[in-house]
Amino acid sequence: MTISTTKKIAGAATAAGLLVALAGCGSAPTATSTTTAPAVAGFKPCIVSDAGGWNDKSFNEYAKKGLDEAAATLGVTPVEVQSSSANDYAPNLESLVAANCTLIVSVGFNLAADTVKSALANPNLQYAIVDDSADLNNDGKTDAPNIKPLLFNTVEAGYLGGYAAAAWSAQDGVNKVGTFGGMQIPPVTIFMDGFIDGVQKYNTDKGANVQTFGWDVASQKGVFTGGFEANDTAKQTAKSILDQGVDVILPVGGPIYQSAAQAIKESGKNTVMLGVDSDLAVADPSVASVLLTSITKHVDNAVRDTVIAAAAGKYDPTPYVGTLANGGVGLADFHDFTSKLPAGLTDELAKLQSEIIAGTLTVTSPSSPK
Structure with missing residues (x-):
């Protein structure tokens, strides 16, 4: 050239x-003052990957990075499970419910159906999903009230x-x-x-x-x-x-x-x-x-801030949308x-x-x- x-x-x-x-x-938007707040008693953040795994240099890896950063800040031990195929999604979610997780982050569009099913079956748990609105019915709203979509324009x-x-x-x-x-x-x-x-x-x-x-x-x-x-x-x-x-x-x-x-x-x-x-x-x-x-x-920042807010008792299922305006998306150097x-x-x-x-x-x- x-x-x-x-x-x-x-x-x-x-x-x-x-x-x-x-x-x-x-x-992406920086964490709020909740970064210094202690986690509510029994708070346990958890995450499940899609088939891309934790070393994809992409959304799985950076979602895990965000959760790890939040867990380190809060002084809690997260549970992290990796999926090898679509057949792992439902059982992996079940394993996180059984592990008494309080917030479960599903990484990726492909986990949407299983995440909705898990959230409806466990209404007292908090969920977040990366890259999906969890709107399987296409009616303009999340199919379970305890799922927070983390979306990026x-x-x-x-x-x-x-x-x-x-x-x-x-x-x-x-x-x-x-x-x-x-x-x-x-x-x-x-x-x-x-x-x-x-x-x-x-x-x-x-x-x-x-x-x-x-x-x-x-x-x-x-x-x-x-x-x-x-x-x-x-x-x-x-x-x-x-x-x-x-x-x-x-x-x-x-x-x-x-x-x-x-x-x-x-x-x-x-x-x-x-x-x-x-x-x-x-x-x-x-x-x-x-x-x-x-x-x-900036999946990592969105996940981190969601976990920290939930740990402070401020979980909000309102969808997060990353844009150029809020720094959630951008062009690298x-x-x-x-x-x-x-x-x-x-x-x-x-x-x-x-x-x-x-x-x-x-x-x-x-x-x-x-």
């Missing part, structure tokens, strides 16, 4: 502005990521970017919607023609691996997008980013990717050399690519973020939290 010296200098000059302007993207941050990807690809003269997902579920497609819409915003603003592959917002159809495992299926799926000639790719779905990085490195081309959920350059330095940036959601960014990009991203927060730029998805 050839980048002019002028663009390198300009990118470096504007990077500091981005870091200041996007500071809110890098942190990642379409907003995905929009910024898509704009940045388009700018990067246009700078190279490639003008092609792509994405693929693990499973076609709302917490995945919401990233893809934002990404594609952000590319289109760049095209509109710049009179450009950056093409997109792997997802169509209008039809809500695209390319998926069928799971979240980092395996040959995921690598071949990534390769199918790379074969379209893209020089930026967004894999959405936990560990499948590892397969995408492998496919990029084996291609021998100067393709880069975007991460999701956590800042992958920090969480997994092995992919930093091909990682432009990451579209983040560009790290090693900062000096190589197109001139003016960081200022443009800061302006877009301000407009989204102010409500003068509407960014939404069919999968946005209602």
Whole structure:
């Protein structure tokens, strides 16, 4: 990837502005004064992963991180159970009920049905679920009054990521970017919607023609691996997008980013990717050399604050929705690519973020939290 010296200098000059302007993207709401309050007698926080497991460098790992931080602050011992497959969800939840847990955090959309069933059967227990509204009836309300949804409007941050990807690809003269997902579920497609819409915003603003592959917002159809495992299926799926000639790719779905990085490195081309959920350059330095940036959601902070509030007797089942405005979602640092960014990009991203927060730029998805 050839980048002019002028663009390198300009990118470096504007990077500091981005870091200041996007500071809110890098942190979720801090815990309230309840962080210093002792836990109510008998308080026992618990958590169950989905099939991605605790080492996914994504929402499972960061949900556990949030619970561990809260438990350390409170001086309590949590119970943490890992699921290997969907068959583990119900029995794992049953084991947490049997362990006398007072707050149970379910991690992921795929645990919704079993979490609702468990919550209805145990109305005196408190629950929280990451990435789902627990509204199986689609009537606009949580199906059990003792479940707190922890949701993230990642379409907003995905929009910024898509704009940045388009700018990067246009700078190279490639003008092609792509994405693929693990499973076609709302917490995945919401990233893809934002990404594609952000590319289109760049095209509109710049009179450009950056093409997109792997997802169509209008039809809500695209390319998926069928799971979240980092395996040959995921690598071949990534390769199918790379074969379209893209020089930026967004894999959405936990560990499948590892397969995408492998496919990029084996291609021998100067393709880069975007991460999701956590800042992958920090969480997994092995992919930093091909990682432009990451579209983040601060699951750890949302879980931590929920646990601490519950420990102080202030559990509130009202859904939490992470946004750019409250710092629950954001765009990570560009790290090693900062000096190589197109001139003016960081200022443009800061302006877009301000407009989204102010409500003068509407960014939404069919999968946005209602």
